[in-house]
Amino acid sequence: MQVSTEQLFTDARTARGYLPGEVPDEALRALYDLVKFGPTAGNCTPLRIVFVRTPEGREQLARCMNPGGNQAKVRAAPVTAVLGTDLAFTDWLPTLYPSTDARAWYAGNPAKTHDTAVRNAHIQIGYFIIAARALGLDAGPMGGFDAGAVDAAFWPSTPCRSLVVCTLGRGDPARLHPRDPRLSFDQACLLR
Amino acid sequence: MQVSTEQLFTDARTARGYLPGEVPDEALRALYDLVKFGPTAGNCTPLRIVFVRTPEGREQLARCMNPGGNQAKVRAAPVTAVLGTDLAFTDWLPTLYPSTDARAWYAGNPAKTHDTAVRNAHIQIGYFIIAARALGLDAGPMGGFDAGAVDAAFWPSTPCRSLVVCTLGRGDPARLHPRDPRLSFDQACLLR
Numbered sequence: 001m002q003v004s005t006e007q008l009f010t011d012a013r014t015a016r017g018y019l020p021g022e023v024p025d026e027a028l029r030a031l032y033d034l035v036k037f038g039p040t041a042g043n044c045t046p047l048r049i050v051f052v053r054t055p056e057g058r059e060q061l062a063r064c065m066n067p068g069g070n071q072a073k074v075r076a077a078p079v080t081a082v083l084g085t086d087l088a089f090t091d092w093l094p095t096l097y098p099s100t101d102a103r104a105w106y107a108g109n110p111a112k113t114h115d116t117a118v119r120n121a122h123i124q125i126g127y128f129i130i131a132a133r134a135l136g137l138d139a140g141p142m143g144g145f146d147a148g149a150v151d152a153a154f155w156p157s158t159p160c161r162s163l164v165v166c167t168l169g170r171g172d173p174a175r176l177h178p179r180d181p182r183l184s185f186d187q188a189c190l191l192r
Numbered sequence: 193m194q195v196s197t198e199q200l201f202t203d204a205r206t207a208r209g210y211l212p213g214e215v216p217d218e219a220l221r222a223l224y225d226l227v228k229f230g231p232t233a234g235n236c237t238p239l240r241i242v243f244v245r246t247p248e249g250r251e252q253l254a255r256c257m258n259p260g261g262n263q264a265k266v267r268a269a270p271v272t273a274v275l276g277t278d279l280a281f282t283d284w285l286p287t288l289y290p291s292t293d294a295r296a297w298y299a300g301n302p303a304k305t306h307d308t309a310v311r312n313a314h315i316q317i318g319y320f321i322i323a324a325r326a327l328g329l330d331a332g333p334m335g336g337f338d339a340g341a342v343d344a345a346f347w348p349s350t351p352c353r354s355l356v357v358c359t360l361g362r363g364d365p366a367r368l369h370p371r372d373p374r375l376s377f378d379q380a381c382l383l384r
Contacts, residue, residue: 009226182235188257
């Protein structure tokens, strides 16, 4: 499918409000089917997602967001994704990395396991936001929510832990603020 | 610039070796000028990059990689990026988020500052890998290296800390292994 770097990066903006319209479940499946191919350490792919798009689910999630803007954003979005990590991702390694005993890399090392789960899921959240834009969706990632409450509501009795909550839909350009500055190449990068 | 989701996700592979040819510095600047626009929490954009492409720099970096394959990969790649985070990113917030005193969100909370620096830099590493592919480069991200040695060599006396090392160039398709499996939508996602 053809896309442009403008659509993905230079013209894309974080959505603050959405135009009317549904996001079909088929689009959410297509989104995952892009995200899943992005590289992770030893193919651990720990990202787990709850796509919330029913009125009951949306209200339950909204009540877990920080009061104020974030609650309203979830209530107004066609879909909101809870993006988290599976702290027990190593259970899947015989499937995901069949060429060797990859579980041995993590055995007896819970700190390494947790670090790998959290770091690689965040790399995949980067893939998720760009993949959503590739499919014509705008994304509104947020960190302001009660992660324990989200986990209890959407991942009860599981080793999945929420990291970012991200609204999805067709962004309303009238709701955007002016874009904030970025660091220049010479402020952020070195050539050696 | 036109690209395709196949080039970015479904057909793209992690490079294990590179075809001959340089990557001009202009391409590295173009890469950063895509990556910088991806969203981060409160526009904190903590990712910092060292692009290593001189023979001396390459050898210095190779010696910091885990013995075996990772050293050889760095020695064979036209460019290798050290991707890290600026633990003092809050110093830039008056520039990056001028509409309010965003430094106050982190004041007196070193754990939150560190967590924000590490998590958001990893989201930006996801943007970096996809942006490289958008520019026709293949990426070879690696976690197996001595981070303290990399920081001492490339970011001495700074608050920058390396997270991922990523080779860049035109990947050699003859060097690829078969692709590993991915979890299905129903294994990784819930609809609510």
